[in-house]
Amino acid sequence: MFEVCLLGTGGMMPLPYRWLTSLMVRYNGSNILIDCGEGTQVALKEKGWSPKPIDLILFTHFHADHISGLPGMFLTMGNSERTEPVTIVGPKGVREVVESLLIIAPKLPFELEYIELDGDSQRIDFKDVHIDAFKVSHNVTCYGYSLSIDRAGRFDAEAAKKLNIPLKCWSKLQKGEVIEEDGVTYTPDMVMGPPRKGIKVTYTTDTRPCKNIPIFAKNSDLFICEGMYGEDESLDKAKEHRHMIFSEAATLAKEAEVQEMWLTHYSPSLFKPKEFLDNARKIFPKTYAAKDGMSADLVYEES
């Protein structure tokens, strides 16, 4: 199960009943948070999830609405007795920014480890999750993130029987191990079919449309994209502030051939995003205007 929850859907400032945009992903014991603005810890508590198991936090950029909740989140993680290290990923300078904020959260019971992004894109493997950070186009350095998990091929029991592979070796071969038993070497390719489609989620906010987005979002099961403004008439404002309108997000979703798109990071002046949904749906029908706490358990396409 690959569980995602969009904890908030607001841009710029938290509002009563609309938290700032951030995403929580839970898979196989990994808890990954993307962005942590003011109030994210409250949104997480409303969802009923604990902050203690968060072991990786990815930052898109350093505008306050994406990071100002970090000191409070750290303290609450500390109060919940976390002692395992936490990895922080973000644009170059993330260590300096986080350490500046730690002036109000100075004594944490866990270590922090940093990965600073620099190039146009970077692959990070975190436990079983592949994370692709890719540069997008905002008024400061900003990254989008694509999170994916692999799925091994199907196990061919008939082949295993024909090759007389002892039963006790089967599960190890399924896990990709090479085994030597009674002088015979068994390798996974003897019994495993080609890798099957895994799961992929792509998240990008605070950006104009840019070439990296459809490249890295390609074939995502879920594409979470900023939609700062609903109406096409806001295009000039979107360009000025380096954000997007709904129809631009939809065009990216279509180009990336994703399964489904959730819009988020609404302007505080956008009271009812649903009213403008048709502007996106006429381009990419499977668009949803996300609400705070919207979540999904993503499952493999084929059984």
Place this chain on the structure above:
Amino acid sequence: MFEVCLLGTGGMMPLPYRWLTSLMVRYNGSNILIDCGEGTQVALKEKGWSPKPIDLILFTHFHADHISGLPGMFLTMGNSERTEPVTIVGPKGVREVVESLLIIAPKLPFELEYIELDGDSQRIDFKDVHIDAFKVSHNVTCYGYSLSIDRAGRFDAEAAKKLNIPLKCWSKLQKGEVIEEDGVTYTPDMVMGPPRKGIKVTYTTDTRPCKNIPIFAKNSDLFICEGMYGEDESLDKAKEHRHMIFSEAATLAKEAEVQEMWLTHYSPSLFKPKEFLDNARKIFPKTYAAKDGMSADLVYEES
């Protein structure tokens, strides 16, 4: 009108439906905020007040639950087009702390001015409001604040007539001005009675009971005091974390002979503060367990 609103009543961490403790005071065009934890800007918005006119922010201390909302508040003040300077008051080091946090709110359209507190107490006059900062007893340097306004004596119209003071001078004398008119000097003491009782509000959180509290809270119309734990059995825990139980706050209120006390800064584990109210009321009957957004318009006692 001296308007006070306790924007939140929580300690340690913001919770769904309980913001972190902070107080907003509005008087004669001055907007004064005491503490600004994560979410204070949302609490202010829920109250329906704008952050733009905040011109003075007082910090009790630098634990994150009292200051982590500052970068977001500043950005929202900037977005509301504030350009006038903002004065920041807090324990020694407040400039360094605030400037560290500004790494995520770097380009504000207003200047910041700092007043760093150092001694056991300090008087600050801000427009028409007298502010007494007084050191309390927490595990880091922490101050309480007493805010008061003066009220001039009654204008004696009979005396003014007897002294043949021209009518056009009356309002100036009421404002405390000395006037020379046709070679005659008129001074306020000729027509003004002795100063009358003004209004006084005292606010203290994150402290054990200590001698400064009843001294500076003396005769307050409203005393807002921390009550981290409700039951007397939590005394040891309160001592350990340098906080108070309800009955200790009540003992201070009684000693300071205040008009009314509001309890605040509840532990996240204190779900229903009202259930423990009797522990305070048996000592100081006019105790209230404050809720988020609780407010009062304080008026002069005598007409």
